[in-house]
Amino acid sequence: MSATALSVSGLTKRFKGSAVLDDVYLDVARGEVVAMIGPSGCGKSTFLRCITLIEQPEAGFISVAGKPFGREVVGGTVHRQPRRAVDAMRPKIGMVFQALNLWPHMTALENVVRPQVVVLKRSRDEATARAQKLLADLDLADRGDRLPHALSGGQKQRVAIARALAMDPEIMLFDEPTSALDPELIGGVLALLKDLAAGGMTMIVVTHEIGFAANVADRVVFMHGGRIAEEGPPGRVLKQPGDPRLQAFLSLIRPAAAEAV
Amino acid sequence: MTFDLSILAQYWPLFVKGTWLTIRICLAATIIGYVIGIVLALLSQIPSRAIKAAIEIYLLTLRAIPFIILLFVVYYGLPFSGIRIPAVITGTIALSLYASAYYAEIVRAAIEALPRGQYESARVIGMSALQAMRHVIFPQIVPTLVPPSTNITLTMIKESAVLSSITVAELTYQSLVVQGNTFAPFEAFAAVTLIYWAITAIVAHAASLLERRFGRARSEHLVGSALAASFLSLEAMPKRSRR
Numbered sequence: 376m377s378a379t380a381l382s383v384s385g386l387t388k389r390f391k392g393s394a395v396l397d398d399v400y401l402d403v404a405r406g407e408v409v410a411m412i413g414p415s416g417c418g419k420s421t422f423l424r425c426i427t428l429i430e431q432p433e434a435g436f437i438s439v440a441g442k443p444f445g446r447e448v449v450g451g452t453v454h455r456q457p458r459r460a461v462d463a464m465r466p467k468i469g470m471v472f473q474a475l476n477l478w479p480h481m482t483a484l485e486n487v488v489r490p491q492v493v494v495l496k497r498s499r500d501e502a503t504a505r506a507q508k509l510l511a512d513l514d515l516a517d518r519g520d521r522l523p524h525a526l527s528g529g530q531k532q533r534v535a536i537a538r539a540l541a542m543d544p545e546i547m548l549f550d551e552p553t554s555a556l557d558p559e560l561i562g563g564v565l566a567l568l569k570d571l572a573a574g575g576m577t578m579i580v581v582t583h584e585i586g587f588a589a590n591v592a593d594r595v596v597f598m599h600g601g602r603i604a605e606e607g608p609p610g611r612v613l614k615q616p617g618d619p620r621l622q623a624f625l626s627l628i629r630p631a632a633a634e635a636v
Numbered sequence: 637m638t639f640d641l642s643i644l645a646q647y648w649p650l651f652v653k654g655t656w657l658t659i660r661i662c663l664a665a666t667i668i669g670y671v672i673g674i675v676l677a678l679l680s681q682i683p684s685r686a687i688k689a690a691i692e693i694y695l696l697t698l699r700a701i702p703f704i705i706l707l708f709v710v711y712y713g714l715p716f717s718g719i720r721i722p723a724v725i726t727g728t729i730a731l732s733l734y735a736s737a738y739y740a741e742i743v744r745a746a747i748e749a750l751p752r753g754q755y756e757s758a759r760v761i762g763m764s765a766l767q768a769m770r771h772v773i774f775p776q777i778v779p780t781l782v783p784p785s786t787n788i789t790l791t792m793i794k795e796s797a798v799l800s801s802i803t804v805a806e807l808t809y810q811s812l813v814v815q816g817n818t819f820a821p822f823e824a825f826a827a828v829t830l831i832y833w834a835i836t837a838i839v840a841h842a843a844s845l846l847e848r849r850f851g852r853a854r855s856e857h858l859v860g861s862a863l864a865a866s867f868l869s870l871e872a873m874p875k876r877s878r879r
Contacts, residue, residue, distance in 0.1 A: 427760050458764070465762035476757035480775045489771055494762035542761060 380577040386435030397601040410588035413598035419581045469539030469547040477523040484519035509537040529560040546577040654810030668732035673739025698737035727799035738788040746777035779850035786843035
């Protein structure tokens with residue numbers, strides 16, 4: 376067992392010539408919670424889309440629990456992994472999209488069951504049992520037979536989280552998990568993320584919630600211009616920011632930051 | 637001039653034979669055309685310029701030329717390349733190709749109209765491209781395919797009359813035989829008119845039943861309860877509007 380859940384090195388992504396991600400290095404230890412902050416357009420979301428290979432990065436290596444994902448070095452040269460190898464690794468990275476992307480033609484339960492059956496080849500009974508347990512843990516025991524349209528925003532989000540957790544991922548990625556929610560629901564989602572963290576789940580959370588970053592994250596990563604401009608424990612990064620761009624960013628969201636820190 | 641019913645009494649077996657062949661040809665062309673159409677729509681999702689360009693040329697070509705020309709090209713082109721097959725097969729192939737271009741456009745547009753995130757969330761969890769299509773994309777688009785596909789199918793049924801020009805003994809061909817034998821063109825073509833009308837009416841009706849079934853499923857998924865859906869569906873509407 377590797378102590379590193381995710382390792383990213385030299386990740387570079389260009390759109391029409393300009394680098395959106397510029398040589399990014401990040402190692403996430405097993406059980407670590409990383410909060411990723413930064414102004415919009417800084418590359419946070421692209422970072423998540425690249426390490427899940429939704430977008431193909433131009434350069435860089437990704438490994439999950441010590442196994443290469445996407446590119447690997449064989450006999451001294453870099454190879455793109457075959458599609459099957461990539462698909463087999465994908466369940467290990469649980470992604471919760473900002474838009475959630477639940478499948479509207481399936482019930483909440485089926486959203487969680489189907490990928491287990493199709494991708495992990497679990498039996499339907501086993502997958503259903505697992506899904507029901509997860510939904511119950513997330514307070515959705517009586518919502519399994521609902522279609523996503525009949526669920527509230529917070530419930531949908533928990534279904535999306537259950538769908539990813541059912542695949543037994545090594546790491547969970549959250550793309551701005553609170554940005555699509557009504558203000559009164561944000562606390563609940565942050566509490567849920569906190570529970571997951573307490574349960575030992577490795578996570579990267581792209582967020583604007585400085586409070587969450589301060590209270591739950593083990594490490595805060597500040598991205599700017601496609602690079603990691605500053606990183607470290609939340610106490611230092613958020614209280615004594617060194618980088619002037621981070622200082623500027625924090626002062627812009629000062630009310631929230633002041634409250635939390 | 638009087639309408640001579642005795643012609644129909646005498647020649648009805650020809651009309652029956654012609655009708656039966658027309659139905660079989662159109663059924664085969666619908667199925668083959670749809671299969672080709674789905675394959676093309678799936679291929680067009682592959683991010684490769686060469687594949688996209690090839691598909692684009694295929695679709696543009698088939699939609700740019702009159703069906704009768706396409707038919708002649710296939711009919712005279714196949715023997716030219718050493719392939720000898722019966723005219724009825726040639727005609728069915730041409731009709732399938734013709735329909736496939738339109739079906740492909742319909743399926744492709746439906747796939748591309750879905751939010752990209754639906755496909756991405758299926759891939760990111762580990763489904764292959766085909767699994768994502770099968771479990772996530774197609775179940776969502778099938779209801780939207782029915783109305784435009786019906787239009788294409790009806791057009792194709794009517795275009796199948798052109799197969800008479802390469803001696804396929806379908807409905808129109810038989811009506812030409814009857815009018816040649818009897819010198820009573822009006823009776824022959826009036827009978828054929830009624831038969832085409834009946835075939836297309838049946839297809840259109842079947843499609844609207846299908847659409848209604850999907851429509852109900854869809855409204856259920858919008859409102860989330862079968863009870864609410866029953867109020868939105870035609871069942872709950874006042875009797876007089878149900879024809």
